[in-house]
Amino acid sequence: MPELFTVLPPHEAxxxxxxHLAPRVPIEMIDTARALNRVLAEAPIARSPLPAFxxxxxxxxxxxxxxxxxxxxxxxxxxxxxxxxxMGSAPTRSIERGQALIIHTGGMLPDGADAVVMIERTQKIxxxxxxxxxxxxxGENVLQVGEDVKPGDPLLPIGHLLRPQDLGGxxxxxxxxxSVAQRPRVGILATGDEVIDPHDEPQPGQVRDVNTYxxxxxxxxxxxxxxxxxxxxxxxEALYEAAQDLLDRSDALVLSAGSSVSVRDMTSDxxxxxxxxxxxxxxxxxxPGKPTILAVCDSKPVFGLPGNPVSAMVVGDLFITPTxxxxxxxxxxxLRQTIRARLTxxxxxxxxxxxxxxxxxxxxxxxxxxxxxxxKSNLIYTLVKADGMLIIPIDAxxxxxGELADVKLF
Amino acid sequence: MPELFTVLPPHEAxxxxxxHLAPRVPIEMIDTARALNRVLAEAPIARSPLPAFxxxxxxxxxxxxxxxxxxxxxxxxxxxxxxxxxMGSAPTRSIERGQALIIHTGGMLPDGADAVVMIERTQKIxxxxxxxxxxxxxGENVLQVGEDVKPGDPLLPIGHLLRPQDLGGxxxxxxxxxSVAQRPRVGILATGDEVIDPHDEPQPGQVRDVNTYxxxxxxxxxxxxxxxxxxxxxxxEALYEAAQDLLDRSDALVLSAGSSVSVRDMTSDxxxxxxxxxxxxxxxxxxPGKPTILAVCDSKPVFGLPGNPVSAMVVGDLFITPTxxxxxxxxxxxLRQTIRARLTxxxxxxxxxxxxxxxxxxxxxxxxxxxxxxxKSNLIYTLVKADGMLIIPIDAxxxxxGELADVKLF
Numbered sequence: 001m002p003e004l005f006t007v008l009p010p011h012e013a014x015x016x017x018x019x020h021l022a023p024r025v026p027i028e029m030i031d032t033a034r035a036l037n038r039v040l041a042e043a044p045i046a047r048s049p050l051p052a053f054x055x056x057x058x059x060x061x062x063x064x065x066x067x068x069x070x071x072x073x074x075x076x077x078x079x080x081x082x083x084x085x086x087m088g089s090a091p092t093r094s095i096e097r098g099q100a101l102i103i104h105t106g107g108m109l110p111d112g113a114d115a116v117v118m119i120e121r122t123q124k125i126x127x128x129x130x131x132x133x134x135x136x137x138x139g140e141n142v143l144q145v146g147e148d149v150k151p152g153d154p155l156l157p158i159g160h161l162l163r164p165q166d167l168g169g170x171x172x173x174x175x176x177x178x179s180v181a182q183r184p185r186v187g188i189l190a191t192g193d194e195v196i197d198p199h200d201e202p203q204p205g206q207v208r209d210v211n212t213y214x215x216x217x218x219x220x221x222x223x224x225x226x227x228x229x230x231x232x233x234x235x236x237e238a239l240y241e242a243a244q245d246l247l248d249r250s251d252a253l254v255l256s257a258g259s260s261v262s263v264r265d266m267t268s269d270x271x272x273x274x275x276x277x278x279x280x281x282x283x284x285x286x287x288p289g290k291p292t293i294l295a296v297c298d299s300k301p302v303f304g305l306p307g308n309p310v311s312a313m314v315v316g317d318l319f320i321t322p323t324x325x326x327x328x329x330x331x332x333x334x335l336r337q338t339i340r341a342r343l344t345x346x347x348x349x350x351x352x353x354x355x356x357x358x359x360x361x362x363x364x365x366x367x368x369x370x371x372x373x374x375x376k377s378n379l380i381y382t383l384v385k386a387d388g389m390l391i392i393p394i395d396a397x398x399x400x401x402g403e404l405a406d407v408k409l410f
Numbered sequence: 411m412p413e414l415f416t417v418l419p420p421h422e423a424x425x426x427x428x429x430h431l432a433p434r435v436p437i438e439m440i441d442t443a444r445a446l447n448r449v450l451a452e453a454p455i456a457r458s459p460l461p462a463f464x465x466x467x468x469x470x471x472x473x474x475x476x477x478x479x480x481x482x483x484x485x486x487x488x489x490x491x492x493x494x495x496x497m498g499s500a501p502t503r504s505i506e507r508g509q510a511l512i513i514h515t516g517g518m519l520p521d522g523a524d525a526v527v528m529i530e531r532t533q534k535i536x537x538x539x540x541x542x543x544x545x546x547x548x549g550e551n552v553l554q555v556g557e558d559v560k561p562g563d564p565l566l567p568i569g570h571l572l573r574p575q576d577l578g579g580x581x582x583x584x585x586x587x588x589s590v591a592q593r594p595r596v597g598i599l600a601t602g603d604e605v606i607d608p609h610d611e612p613q614p615g616q617v618r619d620v621n622t623y624x625x626x627x628x629x630x631x632x633x634x635x636x637x638x639x640x641x642x643x644x645x646x647e648a649l650y651e652a653a654q655d656l657l658d659r660s661d662a663l664v665l666s667a668g669s670s671v672s673v674r675d676m677t678s679d680x681x682x683x684x685x686x687x688x689x690x691x692x693x694x695x696x697x698p699g700k701p702t703i704l705a706v707c708d709s710k711p712v713f714g715l716p717g718n719p720v721s722a723m724v725v726g727d728l729f730i731t732p733t734x735x736x737x738x739x740x741x742x743x744x745l746r747q748t749i750r751a752r753l754t755x756x757x758x759x760x761x762x763x764x765x766x767x768x769x770x771x772x773x774x775x776x777x778x779x780x781x782x783x784x785x786k787s788n789l790i791y792t793l794v795k796a797d798g799m800l801i802i803p804i805d806a807x808x809x810x811x812g813e814l815a816d817v818k819l820f
Binding site: 032036051053055057086088089090105108143147155163164166167168169170171176192195198199202203206207208209211212213214215217218220234307309335336337375376379380383384 | 517605638
């Protein structure tokens, strides 16, 4: 019964949705090399140390540090060079007192050596003799075994979103496969007797489907896979059957509702029938996007979006995006870039409601200005022309021209 | 001759690279529905108006505005309801003086009507008669033909990175295919006698390849396709042949150089032989990442990265990322999120050099703090443990503990 639901502020609405969700989508093993932007479902553990052998961080000579303790420019230490540490294999010789081995960055220290003297701190006397002009401390210019990672170290936590350096770090330890959350499959149904496939030529009164594609983009951006379910006529039975069928094959469902009141009520009734607990939120204190429906049906999130493409985008960004990261088990989803800009016009608002105003960013007098993209509420291209959304907080009466405000970039 | 090149500040180095690049990678036509994050190579033009018919933005009654001009709560206007505008087709009846037609949000206005009265401003008397309690202005609650987009309007500029709402906006006009820049293919070669495939078990002195995967992630993030060319021994002929072959099949080439001085020089010599003008920058005033090589060979960018994985990441982020967007013709690439945080420790720097310090972000006393992740320069996991890079500008001596600094999130 939608009448029982009161309009909630956006963060309370999202919290209510989250409390009824299943913990996470199923997991899968994939190649680490292809795991960028995926969310870890198990915490990888180091099975071996990194580095696995003592490694030089400089080009120079592997030495016993104690042989150099009194060395200075005035009174250098003299060492005998007995060979070179090869790249990619262990040195065949060990270092005795008074000896040194040529070593390159990344090379393996020979037995007996505990430091590397930078080549710049030495002087070559003959092919087999060098002067060392500064004392080296034990361990200097050397990475010890396990100094980067020790066997058994947890490398990254469950819920971590994999970045380029994480892929490299895992491969460094031979972890060539990782367990990640599956990409959530999100079914998207467009409804409305007036909506047609964009490939078709509209007749008078018909409009092409927009939300399947803009919401599909939002889904893809949040790590999901958009599954377009097509366009359904404004008919309860047809909508229910299509919704149930698509929900069965998806991890989440989006109904881009017809915009008339009667059709909105139908959407709510259909969602109620898809499973328990059903509709949790019917109305959010945001503009645009107030007639939003948030539901959980058999542990899966279901979204009833306003048909207005601008509202649908705002609602998608506010609710679908965080829900998809949550389904993947990601606790710290990527932040959308937010910047501060000065408003070019006075903007009025109503306390108790969060306003999202489409703005263009303009540089003027070496300052960043946010200029509202005015236009009636149903215009699609106000969104296309905008660089971001300016947010008027829930407790504000509005923002005056010249004031600084947060702009969330698209 | 590398000796002739002086160390350049990062922005000058990038500028020098850009001046020698070919304008753009080839273009291709793809489905708009799959064009998220692609860069437009041709500017799509509207072939039809949006909306294509006068549309109601409200649920209510289509009327002649002049019939309501004197209406008020005290003295309402009385209108005869002659039917309903169907969703998805043109109304079959036109409106005469004193008449009204039921209309839904998104419905088409009948001939003769020039405004819509919201249902909330009316009172139903009988099934065929309503009272209108407020005057409607001509055009009120109506989207006129072409009010959103007019035929011939340029919709988005060349070089625009496609966002979710752009896909929706293009589909609204039946533009189901778009011309975009091909994703640049970036060949990546790892070099070094000590480097092995991560699937293999390292012997003493050997390390697994890291940079192919971390740089591959950077390439993918910037819209490119990483083409791993494998691991090449430190041998001039072998490196040259592999590099030439991979460059022929790629739009850009990355050589992750061995880290010893002799190998770095070999990388530079190989790049010089790949094509004109060859090496443009040999050394950038950044830390880490100073021994970076930027080159253009036969109009294609070629990068010689330091072997140190941390340096390679910094250089990749600073130079490979903007170059890939540039190759796609994108003038306003997505901004990496940058936030301000207070530094937990004093950090020294040298004027004339930009320092990139790996930091973890910590919330303390409801403020955001940036804590440097200390560790020797070649540790891979300092990067994995960090949330971002703190930037010490080129003219600074360092940053004191407690001061605010910019942190570029990974």
